[in-house]
Amino acid sequence: MLISFKKLPRRLLSLTRQLTYTVTFIVCERILPIKSGVWCFCTWDNYPHTIDNPRAVFEVVKNDSSIVKIIIQKRTEKTPSCTGKNVVYVSGSSIKGAYYLAISQVVLLGYSLGGLTSYSKFMTTKHIIVQLWHGIPLKKIGKLFPGETMWDEETHKYAATVCSSTQDKDIMAAAFAPLQINRVWLTGLPRNDFILCSDDELPLDYQKHLKDLQKRISGRKFILYAPTWRKDGKNLYVFSQAELIELSNLLIAHNAILGIRGHANVRNHQFSKKQNLPAGIMYVNDIPDVNIILRETEILITDYSSIYIDFLLTKRPILYFTYDVVSYLEERGFLYELEEAFTDQYFTTFSILLDKLSNILKNSIINEETYQRTLRLFHTHDFHSGRQVAEEILSLCTSHGKRY
DSSP, rough: HHHHHHHHHHHHHHHHHHHHHHHHHHHHHHHHHTTTEEEEEOOTTOOOSOHHHHHHHHHTTTOOTTTTEEEESSSOOOOOOOOSSSSEEEEESHHHHHHHHOOSSSEEEESSSTTTSSSSSGGTTTTTEEEESSSOSOOOOOOOOOOOOOOOGGGGGGGEEESHHHHHHHHHHHTTTTOOGGEEEEEEEEOGGGHHHHHSOOOHHHHHHHHHHHHHHSSSSEEEEEEOOOSSSSSSSOHHHHHHHHEEEHHHTTTTTEEOOOOOOTTTTTGGGGOOOTTTEOOOOOOOOHHHHHHHHHHESSSOOOOHHHHGGOOOOEEBOOOTHHHHHTOOOOOOHHHHHHOOBOOOOOOHHHHHHHHHHOOOOOOOHHHHHHHHHHOOOOOOOHHHHHHHHHHHHHHHHHHH
């Protein structure tokens, strides 16, 4: 009890601040008009700049002096040294953050609206809220997943979202209903620009991350293991020490290296432990944007993560290690039959993983027919997706009053 009393003043101070930000936002948002050309970008925990789809759109408009780019930071006060005109970094947990979000014309999300700040759930439809999401969904998302009820409170506020194929368009419209089907833009995911562009077209901080990764790979064939997250972290497969040694022996024999990357939702648990990794295996959790890692990946090992759908664009081999497919189907559910959505057969044991990886390292062959079928299922868009999305948003800005 004494410990609780000691923490009470700090807790009360935190609640008071949060209430202050919320009231400030609600008052400003209801009284002040939106300011044309103010775009707010979401960020992820422990990273001072936005990443993923919002970052790709930011890169398109960053030097447009007619647009004020507000980076709403989460749990950090650091200001990154990134180029751009009229770029403002502001903490979401501040009066200034509440003010900027209240007057914003455009808000770019990569996850739920409630995750942006503690008060963003009170936003109204006076803003152009674009849900860019953070992947092409294989698992049920939004309103298609009954385990998450917050979508009922926010999807009616969305002005638009993006998709990557005709089938994906129907899924995104249903996931974020009542979004109009013509506001589901078939542009592809902006983040795919970071996989497909040349090195010198990447943002400067991404170029640094790429060079750091290349230095660590040191000319070896790079393999990435990147599983999705589980609601129960105990269900996440972690290689035993004996399995790591088997992998290490295989990798060394083929002049290869394995990078292990945990999903952000579980990275602070299993994948942050100081496990004694043998030669040829390393963690790559420190690189903020996984799309930079995919550029260097020769073979991808994953499960149900939508990361493989982005990776399809490279036309490189994918292994589907779905060790908990039965329980995961019950927990989350899928939008496609796995046989239809995967480029190859999925498997459930480490021994099969080792055999399949060995075969690919010896002879990197893919099933061209099934690979192309899967590619067409998920990607029927043009490239330069970030620019297309930015143009669609600018078009919405000119007709803002017509929608509301």
